[in-house]
Amino acid sequence: xxxxxxxxxxAKELLESxxxxxxxxWEAGRFTNQTTPLVITDAADxxxxxxxxYCANTLAKYVTDVLARGKVGLVVRxxxxxxxxxxxxxxxxxxxxxxxxxxxxxxxxxxxTDEPLKKCTECRHNNPLVFDEMAGENAEKAVPEDxxxxxxxxxxxxxAERTRYFESIYAKCIRCYACxxxxxxxxxxxxxxxxxxxxxxxxxxxxxENRFYGLTRVxxxxxxxxxxxxxxxxxxxDLPLMKLNRKVIQDMNDLFGExxxxxxxxxxxxxxxxxxxxxxxxxx
Amino acid sequence: MPVVENxxxxxxxxxxxxxxxxxxxxxxxxxxxLAGLNRMNYPANVRVLRIPCSGRMNPQYVIExxxxxxxxxxxxxxxxxxxxxxxxxxxxxxxxMIFKRxxxxxxxxxxxxxxxxxxxxEAGKFRDTVMKAVEDVRALGPxxxxxxxxxxxxxxxxDDDEEAFNAVPEEVFPEEVNA
Amino acid sequence: xxxxxxxxxxxxxxxxxxxxxxxxxxxxxxxxFARLADGVEPDFDxxxxxxxxxxxxxxxxxxxxxxxxxxNGSYHIHEYDESREQIVFGIRPCDMRSIVCLDExxxxxxxxxxxxxxxxxxxxxxxxxxxxAAETCFCTSxxxxxxxxxxxxxxxxxxxxxxxxxxxxxKGEAAVSAWxxxxxxxxxxxxxxxxxxxxxxxxVVDKLEGMYDSPIWENLSIKCLNCGTCxxxxxxxxxxxxxxxxxxxDGVRFRCWDSCMFSEYTAMAGGHNPRPxxxxxxxxxxxxxxxxxxxxxxxxxxxxxxRCVEKCPVALDITRLIDDIGSYEVAPASAE
Numbered sequence: 196x197x198x199x200x201x202x203x204x205x206a207k208e209l210l211e212s213x214x215x216x217x218x219x220x221w222e223a224g225r226f227t228n229q230t231t232p233l234v235i236t237d238a239a240d241x242x243x244x245x246x247x248x249y250c251a252n253t254l255a256k257y258v259t260d261v262l263a264r265g266k267v268g269l270v271v272r273x274x275x276x277x278x279x280x281x282x283x284x285x286x287x288x289x290x291x292x293x294x295x296x297x298x299x300x301x302x303x304x305x306x307x308t309d310e311p312l313k314k315c316t317e318c319r320h321n322n323p324l325v326f327d328e329m330a331g332e333n334a335e336k337a338v339p340e341d342x343x344x345x346x347x348x349x350x351x352x353x354x355a356e357r358t359r360y361f362e363s364i365y366a367k368c369i370r371c372y373a374c375x376x377x378x379x380x381x382x383x384x385x386x387x388x389x390x391x392x393x394x395x396x397x398x399x400x401x402x403x404e405n406r407f408y409g410l411t412r413v414x415x416x417x418x419x420x421x422x423x424x425x426x427x428x429x430x431x432x433d434l435p436l437m438k439l440n441r442k443v444i445q446d447m448n449d450l451f452g453e454x455x456x457x458x459x460x461x462x463x464x465x466x467x468x469x470x471x472x473x474x475x476x477x478x479x
Numbered sequence: 480m481p482v483v484e485n486x487x488x489x490x491x492x493x494x495x496x497x498x499x500x501x502x503x504x505x506x507x508x509x510x511x512x513l514a515g516l517n518r519m520n521y522p523a524n525v526r527v528l529r530i531p532c533s534g535r536m537n538p539q540y541v542i543e544x545x546x547x548x549x550x551x552x553x554x555x556x557x558x559x560x561x562x563x564x565x566x567x568x569x570x571x572x573x574x575x576m577i578f579k580r581x582x583x584x585x586x587x588x589x590x591x592x593x594x595x596x597x598x599x600x601e602a603g604k605f606r607d608t609v610m611k612a613v614e615d616v617r618a619l620g621p622x623x624x625x626x627x628x629x630x631x632x633x634x635x636x637x638d639d640d641e642e643a644f645n646a647v648p649e650e651v652f653p654e655e656v657n658a
Numbered sequence: 659x660x661x662x663x664x665x666x667x668x669x670x671x672x673x674x675x676x677x678x679x680x681x682x683x684x685x686x687x688x689x690x691f692a693r694l695a696d697g698v699e700p701d702f703d704x705x706x707x708x709x710x711x712x713x714x715x716x717x718x719x720x721x722x723x724x725x726x727x728x729x730n731g732s733y734h735i736h737e738y739d740e741s742r743e744q745i746v747f748g749i750r751p752c753d754m755r756s757i758v759c760l761d762e763x764x765x766x767x768x769x770x771x772x773x774x775x776x777x778x779x780x781x782x783x784x785x786x787x788x789x790x791a792a793e794t795c796f797c798t799s800x801x802x803x804x805x806x807x808x809x810x811x812x813x814x815x816x817x818x819x820x821x822x823x824x825x826x827x828x829k830g831e832a833a834v835s836a837w838x839x840x841x842x843x844x845x846x847x848x849x850x851x852x853x854x855x856x857x858x859x860x861x862v863v864d865k866l867e868g869m870y871d872s873p874i875w876e877n878l879s880i881k882c883l884n885c886g887t888c889x890x891x892x893x894x895x896x897x898x899x900x901x902x903x904x905x906x907x908d909g910v911r912f913r914c915w916d917s918c919m920f921s922e923y924t925a926m927a928g929g930h931n932p933r934p935x936x937x938x939x940x941x942x943x944x945x946x947x948x949x950x951x952x953x954x955x956x957x958x959x960x961x962x963x964x965r966c967v968e969k970c971p972v973a974l975d976i977t978r979l980i981d982d983i984g985s986y987e988v989a990p991a992s993a994e
Contacts, residue, residue, distance in 0.1 A: 407546060
């Protein structure tokens with residue numbers, strides 16, 4: 196049986212048995228090879244679920260929206276499972292709130308160009324890390340040698356070039372906040388951009404305010420980013436946001452030891468919410 | 480458009496650097512106070528803002544200060560191990576190390592964002608830090624980031640005390656208040 | 659009148675020497691309308707820009723006035739009028755239709771928005787009909803003709819080697835008469851444009867009246883992320899927020915695009931939010947597009963440009979919604 200058939204069958208069984216209240220997967224969109232997230236509550240809809248090479252969206256963040264209805268079942272690939280681990284570690288959900296149907300991910304493709312998605316070529320954990328059951332086998336995928344290659348490219352520029360490079364990014368940003376809304380680490384009940392009385396970030400769209408938003412976003416998710424690359428994929432202006440996220444991750448790697456977020460469920464604090472007495476001293 | 484390396488070669492004649500210093504209430508702010516009591520001279524380019532602890536230092540403050548017209552930002556707190564709240568500056572140390580690298584990655588010159596540990600007794604270190612920060616920023620020139628401050632510029636830096644006194648904002652609508 | 663394609667660039671260059679000419683182009687990887695200048699390569703084969711041309715009339719951030727108080731305590735208000743003569747060259751018929759919608763909003767029903775009116779008056783619209791449609795284009799279903807924009811000042815229609823030029827307004831006629839050295843006499847049949855994506859709007863407006871509590875919104879909104887992408891790439895979305903920046907006794911008031919997808923959009927001073935969840939926000943957005951605007955102004959606020967369909971991060975698709983509404987059976991109780 197193909198993974199898609201197993202997912203459909205298991206979603207149907209789980210919903211029928213009442214073990215879960217909702218199931219999250221993907222359905223086919225209107226256009227060729229297009230998929231879109233699907234949330235079902237009725238076992239009769241299980242036939243709509245699809246799993247193919249074009250399932251670009253991650254699903255974990257929807258769990259927080261539908262959790263009120265009861266236990267949630269969802270399909271998880273590597274990135275989805277890390278997002279679930281992230282949500283559990285951040286105490287947004289509990290492990291027993293979700294039923295995870297794992298599926299091996301060979302890397303997804305862009306539906307238009309048929310090329311592998313950038314986020315998938317950079318992925319280092321394509322198979323689920325936590326799951327309750329697997330639909331099919333784990334998949335093989337090439338792992339990138341250096342996950343910080345693009346950061347090093349930027350670091351090789353002069354300071355003035357970097358200023359211009361990032362300012363051109365901020366000049367393009369339209370502040371739709373899709374990067375925030377899709378991010379499994381952005382789980383604040385109220386985001387700082389919505390706190391209008393405090394007025395953290397002005398409403399004007401200009402380089403300065405966009406930089407304020409961009410840098411704050413990176414600092415807020417810095418030590419929790421699971422490198423799913425969704426922020427970059429959803430950006431309507433195609434801004435290279437992972438170059439910022441990975442810079443912080445690279446520095447944390449260098450300074451505080453090998454770091455990868457969302458691999459195991461644990462109660463340990465994340466890197467920037469803890470400290471060591473022996474941390475490097477640069478400010479004496 | 481040619482890439483401008485920095486503004487060091489094009490410093491306007493009457494330009495004075497504007498630096499904001501976020502100082503921990505328990506150590507550096509006290510240290511600054513001691514520097515004042517000891518009549519130590521240091522440049523008036525620095526504006527001191529008190530924060531409860533260097534652990535309270537929000538990276539957003541730095542971006543906002545740079546966006547709103549400062550040419551440099553200084554963050555000062557107790558020496559690690561001396562924090563009034565025991566651990567605050569350990570957290571600050573990690574965050575500021577990451578944040579400083581992030582700002583430099585975005586092209587900010589290292590001299591424009593400095594972090595220093597200064598205890599309440601180190602009035603001299605406070606003076607030296609401020610003097611060095613002012614000199615560093617003065618050498619760099621006005622900040623090389625796009626700052627869109629619509630129609631505002633901070634008032635020019637007063638040279639002597641009398642002008643500093645006059646630069647204090649007047650009461651809005653003094654007549655109406657009197658009437 | 660015909661404008662041969664060789665004469666197009668010379669015409670644009672001569673226009674650009676006098677006024678700002680905005681052309682569809684790709685700048686830094688973003689497809690948008692940009693001012694023709696050195697290094698800007700117009701691309702008239704581009705089917706649709708990512709960013710709509712609405713910011714020529716209604717910028718994302720627009721300064722309104724600057725105020726201060728002098729030492730005597732008296733106010734000074736300096737109004738801004740940054741509008742200037744502009745030509746938008748190569749705007750598509752769907753975007754032209756969106757300008758009709760914006761005109762209705764900003765200029766009719768007893769209120770004239772000065773900023774919009776000034777910019778609109780100084781804008782010359784030169785529309786170029788489409789020769790090919792993207793897979794997401796569904797303009798014909800929304801009553802837009804892909805090769806003809808009735809409200810453009812000047813209409814250019816592709817006939818193969820040349821554009822057929824039609825001046826449609828007094829402003830357009832004046833413009834075309836000034837272009838005479840680039841034009842030649844003649845007539846040709848415009849190339850047709852085949853729009854493959856079709857949806858049926860039949861009955862949708864009336865049906866929506868009884869669908870406020872329909873489960874359709876729940877199913878639709880569940881996948882929405884509540885980002886503002888659809889509203890910012892939409893050529894007809896026109897909500898704005900007025901805000902100000904103050905320093906000491908100076909301040910500047912500005913308005914900027916707002917999005918009904920944000921929780922803050924409907925947040926009230928006391929903390930109440932009448933549209934707390936994405937269900938209500940999604941419902942409002944689509945009701946506004948397909949029903950509220952139709953009732954108030956007699957036209958649909960969706961022009962079928964397909965930008966939101968293309969750019970939505972979760973492929974939430976207005977054409978599928980229209981289909982779903984079409985096939986939805988209104989429950990007898992709510993139909994009344």
